[in-house]
Amino acid sequence: MSGDARLDRVWSAINPQRLRQSLLEMIDIYSPSGKEEDIQLYLEGILQAAGLKVQRQLVEDDRYNLISTLGSTPPQLYLVGHVDTVPAWDLDDYGAQEEWGIVRGLGSADMKGGCAAMLEAFLALATLPLEQQPAVGLLLVVGEEENGDGSERFLESCTPNWVVIGEPTSLSPCFGHYGYVEAQLVTKGRRSHSSLPELGHNAVESMLQILLQLGKAPLFSRDSQQVFYSIRELSSSRAGFVVPDRCEALIDLHLSPEISPEQVKAAIREQLAGAGDVIPDLQLDVSFDFSASGYQLAAQQWLEQVLEKIYPKLNLPLQLSPFRSHSDGNLFFAAGVQPLILGPGSLETAHTNEEQTALAEVEAAARIYAALCLGAP
Numbered sequence: 001m002s003g004d005a006r007l008d009r010v011w012s013a014i015n016p017q018r019l020r021q022s023l024l025e026m027i028d029i030y031s032p033s034g035k036e037e038d039i040q041l042y043l044e045g046i047l048q049a050a051g052l053k054v055q056r057q058l059v060e061d062d063r064y065n066l067i068s069t070l071g072s073t074p075p076q077l078y079l080v081g082h083v084d085t086v087p088a089w090d091l092d093d094y095g096a097q098e099e100w101g102i103v104r105g106l107g108s109a110d111m112k113g114g115c116a117a118m119l120e121a122f123l124a125l126a127t128l129p130l131e132q133q134p135a136v137g138l139l140l141v142v143g144e145e146e147n148g149d150g151s152e153r154f155l156e157s158c159t160p161n162w163v164v165i166g167e168p169t170s171l172s173p174c175f176g177h178y179g180y181v182e183a184q185l186v187t188k189g190r191r192s193h194s195s196l197p198e199l200g201h202n203a204v205e206s207m208l209q210i211l212l213q214l215g216k217a218p219l220f221s222r223d224s225q226q227v228f229y230s231i232r233e234l235s236s237s238r239a240g241f242v243v244p245d246r247c248e249a250l251i252d253l254h255l256s257p258e259i260s261p262e263q264v265k266a267a268i269r270e271q272l273a274g275a276g277d278v279i280p281d282l283q284l285d286v287s288f289d290f291s292a293s294g295y296q297l298a299a300q301q302w303l304e305q306v307l308e309k310i311y312p313k314l315n316l317p318l319q320l321s322p323f324r325s326h327s328d329g330n331l332f333f334a335a336g337v338q339p340l341i342l343g344p345g346s347l348e349t350a351h352t353n354e355e356q357t358a359l360a361e362v363e364a365a366a367r368i369y370a371a372l373c374l375g376a377p
Helices: 003-013 016-028 039-051 109-123 149-155 205-215 259-272 302-313 329-333 359-375
Strands: 055-060 063-069 076-082 097-101 102-104 134-143 162-165 177-189 229-234 247-255 284-292 336-340 357-360
Touching: 003 039, 003 109, 003 359, 016 039, 016 102, 016 109, 016 336, 016 359, 039 063, 039 134, 055 149, 063 149, 076 109, 076 149, 076 357, 076 359, 102 109, 102 359, 109 134, 109 149, 109 357, 149 329, 162 329, 177 205, 177 259, 205 229, 205 247, 205 259, 247 259, 259 284, 284 329, 329 336, 357 359
Parallel strands: 076 134, 076 162, 162 336
Antiparallel strands: 055 063, 063 134, 097 102, 102 357, 177 247, 177 284, 229 247
16 A cells, blocks of 8 residues: 555544544543543543553553554654643633634643544554554653653653654644753841831842842843743742741743753853842842753654645645743653654643634644654654
8 A cells, every 4th residue: 555545544534523522521631740540541441442552651659651552563753742731720610612613621732632633643543454554652641741750751661763742833843942941049038027127138029139130131131032031930938927038939941942051050140140249138049950951853854754745735834943832852852862842732822721722723633643653764
């Protein structure tokens, strides 16, 4: 059977109604990081009902990845999706809602839409005779929204050549990926009764001055497009009616592929080096609990060649851009794997109470994933 005929056969096996149902049911299963077992049981059941072998890969108690493979040789391409979400904004209103082909709900974009599309592509590929099935794998991991422990566990035992990760990119293929640095700043002061602030030293006031000074660094200019800087959390000691003696800030920094985490850490340290000269009695601790380098894959890989052929068939524009968020792609690249980030939905609504994805995008993603699997070397 020719390559085009095999693709046509797999595409005809993609079932939009089954895909829609699995997406809606996945969204209705609450699966924040650390509590993924229910959705893994659901996905395991679908794969087993289709006659596919599924391996549970233990990450920690009651938390495991799911791995399924096709073909007769070890896969060098895996479709990778994370089944966990951020916590719900409202536990009474996190489930799926559908209207005019748009599905809303927690995880609809990040990334249950991508997982549903990968599942459907895999089910369609499994309808091929064994000798025609590509040697590819499906990896459904836990823990991406926290520390990536699911992908880390997989990489301990397997490093395929390529992975396709279904993060929300509005179907724009991302062969480049931003890096990431998490900075933690802590200021310390002296506690006093709130009515007598002159007897204390306010750690919050010190922190506000630090953040203003840090924001003046040229590297963090909103116009630079090299580093995107966001204060994620700001908290102080809570001990009643007092001047706070501790304040903590967590800062997310997303770095274009050519900027290294070490450059950003050095820029932060340099910008804050003289802060004590202008902020009286400053006590400041700076730490970097997590960082990951970005990357840019070489141009004209076989993945790109497949996409150049497939996108016109789907009436989609082929627009390449780097992925601006952090993902397990950083972990895979650091382990020597070539990750392509590509999925339905967009980052603009991910992690918000307006999260959504279009069913048409999810179906197109399933067709793209199937084509990439069939085109794997």
